[in-house]
Amino acid sequence: MTTSRGTKIALSIFAAITFAFVYIPLMIVIINSFNSGRTLGWPPEGFSTQWWAKAIDNEGVRNALVTSVILALVATAIALVLGTLASLALSRFTFFGQDSVSLLIILPIALPGIVTGIALNNVFTSYLGGLTFTTLIVGHTTFCIVVVYNNALARLRRMGVNLEDASSDLGAGPFTTFRLVTFPLMRSALIAGGVLAFGLSFDEIIVTTFTAGPGITTLPIWIYQNLFRPNQAPIVNVVAAALVLISIVPVYIAQKLSSDDERGAGVM
Amino acid sequence: MTTAAAAAPRGGFGYRHPRARLVGLLGAPMAWLVVVYLGSLAALFLTAFWTVDGFTGAVVRTFTLDNFIDVFTTPAYLQVMVRTIGIAISVTLLCLVLAVPVAYFMARVAPHRWQPLLVAMILTPLWASYLVKVYAWRAMLNPESGVIAWFLQPLGLGGPGFGAVGIIITLTYLWLPYMVLPVYAGFSRLPNSMLDASADLGARSWRTFRSVIVPMIFPSIVAGSIFTFSLSLGDYITAQIVGGKTQMLGNVVQQNYVTNLPFAAAFATIPVIIVLIYLAAVRRSGALENL
């Protein structure tokens, strides 16, 4: 290769510094969750695990967690159906307006969340009778479609059409072909897309703020409401640290899947 | 919009009744995106031409252009626009400066068996809660009790504190993975043979980088920049938490959403227009395929 030794060393150092930049704040979060003090301050006052115990006992956190999981599951399920359909249409057909359609699908993630948020909020509150859990699901699904679509589309393009052609040459109808040929080949990409959609929904705060009905508290909303609350700050630290630690799980799944496939899948 | 001039059906789905099948596939997702999403955006845009009751703040449906005139003639608002675009560009450039060497290191310098681990290390923070990360930066940046101040104070220096610089650092932190990942994928896709050929022809490393590698990974960079730029453009929570008194476009929209929805709607069209222009400009680069 053409990279000189000096360049390699320089690049390694640069990468190390960047990874430090990425990880130091996360470390601080984890360290802070064991801080015996009540406020967010550095250096920590002392070591304590009492906040972890309190957080596990906290009903608000538990309810918010359940709400977030249900929401993310439902939004992901709908997005999986809609995203897969769209990806099949765009990879297996050529049609007029194709570019506009693909642009439309990526628009919800390219436009600022606050625009999507107030646009949906305006329609729901002014014309459709107010916000509920359903409106929240609608909001989340809208931006989840694109990640499923991207993963599925990339896979469909790589797969090519030979196997599907062979299947229909052998007399299989489109549904049989999808069930027995296309879907099995897409499965890992759909799981990767689904995991991403789940994560995106689970972490979403802006669209949630504007589309959640009264009394609905997702985990990010709970964090946001309690972020600076003096009695709650230590518990927020714990929840934050737990989320950092748990985030390793989906990354592990995505890695597992993409090492089966090609590098960089599931990137979004 | 999908007047299916369904040509050249490819794959098993197109053989019989291609048009009907295309409609069957696209119908549901398009219905959702057009009705729910575009419909809402259109309704919001329409609201931008209305006004509010000066007393109750409720929307009154009389046509006016005042909101747009206010948006584009009030110096304070123009300032916030310029500031926000400046922040979004700074964040994008910073992400680029950090991401290209790191991605190159990951794809071309680090031992091959490290690669899954390195990708995982970039992905993990993406999964940690957004709020948690912004919150962590509040802990980092706090001028009195922050980590940065704590390290810098013995040196007689002050940290950046809360403000525009704090926002830029935090947003760069938040969106960096969105830039690293596509650029890394771009570097990974480069065939060794091409780099070797360039070297065989006598090109030095820098020259190879500039005239061979950069054009090849350009679409990846653009794909990353769509995220870093547009996510920065619309963010308001980061400014709320680490911005001190500095505001961004999103803050103005968010505040006015409460008291004057039509004005907020008019203001919200600005980031939409900027993003649409950006998307249109980069469409040709093939970046959209790299998202």
Next chain:
Amino acid sequence: MHRSRLLTLAVATSAAALVLTACGGGSDDAGGDAGAAPGGEAFAGPVGDGEGALSVLAWPGYAEDGSTDPAADWVTPFEEATGCQVDVKVFGTSDEAVKLMQGGGYDVVSASGDASLRLIYGDNVQPINMDLVPNYADIFPDLKDKSHNTVNGVSYGVPHGRGANLLVWDKNTAGEDVDSWSIMFEEDSPVAGGVGPYDSPIYIADAAVYLMATQPDLGITDPYALDQEQFDAAIELLKKQKGLVSEYWSDYNKQIEAVTAGTMTGATSWQVLVNYYPENIGSTKAKEGATGWSDTWMIAKDTPNLNCAYKWLDWIASPEINAQAAEWFGEAPANSKACDLTADPEHCANYHAGDPAYWEDVYYWNTPTEACLDGRTDVKCVPYAEWSKAWSELRS
């Protein structure tokens, strides 16, 4: 159905405008003459069994369910007593409360004076039949029938409590003896760079209160009744103040964090926040007087949980609960009998619950209208929409 609601709203708002112009809005007591009251008829009663649910929109600290502090919980006993499961949503500013009420889905709201009239004339709340709220009888008389809770002699809510917006400062930076808002406004302030104003258009009134004392020539008598010249002077002062500001706050948690960390060293605050502060933070009602609040519990117009809503209003106005809530938040209770039941026997004395003189220079939040609230008829005052526009511009 929605169309008709909008129509009613349009009719109601134009009627409101007429009424306001006619009354001149001057007197503190509501005009008693006849006229269409917005919001329809009050519930005739009787209050029956609860519907099983109640959605409460409240200022932080007004509807505590023990999640902030296990000791502060008057929601759970309410749930046990009535079977109404309560969902509490807190808001940070009156604007936010109005917006959320306009969006629907909440049954009761604790509205300050700058929100209550907007809710009444916006047709978002309904008149209250006080015969169904037995504890209303014990509310301090000087909180009843006020312009912010009563229209045309019709009551729209039950008073909750009142308080003044306090000045807090860091004694290490500004010294022990601070008694003036000047540290938040003047360039030579010891807390320059650490000033923390409240992030809402209504804060313009705080600047007006300061101008009342420092620039008497402007002739401001009511900080919510500012003509263009007075208003411009207030905005000018706020622009100057911006150079001293570290952060604007509306999220009360953010203020606690910033004041405790020492980045916000001079700010406007509430007693409920002051309760958290360490020794080195001083607090007082500044000598220039202060803005303040007098809050009212109101019932959403189209609530499906009317029985629970009435039960809540009576619950929160009861001496025991009003004492708990007022003491927790740090304000003067509205129920006169609450004063005997506070944990700190001096609470009512400390908060001047029954001391009219104290409230003379406390200007309760109100909604500015074009017809000057101070009774002037020779000029037009700057209405709230302009306040919020100016604030948005100032903050940009």
